[in-house]
Every structure is written in C-alpha cells, then in structure tokens.
Amino acid sequence: xxxxxxxxxxxxxxxxxxxxxxxxxxxxxxxxxxxxxxxxxxxxxxxxxxxxxxxxxxxxxxxxxxxxxxxxxxxxxxxxxxxxxxxxxxxxx
Numbered sequence: 076x077x078x079x080x081x082x083x084x085x086x087x088x089x090x091x092x093x094x095x096x097x098x099x100x101x102x103x104x105x106x107x108x109x110x111x112x113x114x115x116x117x118x119x120x121x122x123x124x125x126x127x128x129x130x131x132x133x134x135x136x137x138x139x140x141x142x143x144x145x146x147x148x149x150x151x152x153x154x155x156x157x158x159x160x161x162x163x164x165x166x167x168x
Contacts, residue, residue: 098135098138099135101138101139102142105142105146105147108139108142108143108146111135111139112139112140112143115132115135115136118132119133119136
C-alpha cells in the first residue's frame with residue numbers, strides 16, 4: 076500500500092502551532108512588556124528595518140499590546156473589587 080503524499084507535509088494547523096511555539100515568551104511584567112514594546116515601536120518608526128523584521132516586529136508588538144491591555148484590565152478589575160463595583164475617576168492633586 077502506498078502512503079498518501081499529505082502525510083509527509085505538516086498540516087496548516089501544525090505549521091501554525093510550530094510558528095507560535097517558536098515565538099519568544101511573554102515578559103514577566105507589564106513594565107518589561109512596555110519597555111520591549113517601546114523599543115519595537117522605535118525600530119518600526121525608524122524605517123531602517125528590513126521587510127521581514129517589520130512583519131515580525133509588528134506581530135510581536137501586537138502580542139505585547141494584548142499582554143499589556145490584559146494586565147491593565149486585570150488591575151482595573153482588582154481596583155473595582157477594592158473600591159466597590161464602580162470604578163471612580165482618578166483625580167490628580
């Protein structure tokens with residue numbers, strides 16, 4: 076019996092999983108993520124990056140942005156618990 080040719084090439088889902096598993100891990104803190112994100116933005120804005128690095132940098136930036144937003148949302152939720160159900164506006168003194 077002959078093997079099918081589709082068994083020798085990875086499925087799109089497997090290729091996608093392999094791509095995401097090689098991505099760098101998310102930073103340990105909001106501050107570290109923000110620092111990395113600021114560096115990426117500076118590199119993207121410089122116009123000096125090759126096209127491949129632009130795409131990679133944009134993708135990493137999107138991951139970091141989601142990470143930062145999720146962290147901020149989690150802190151906001153914790154503050155709501157501490158302050159009651161309504162988050163009061165912050166007034167700078």
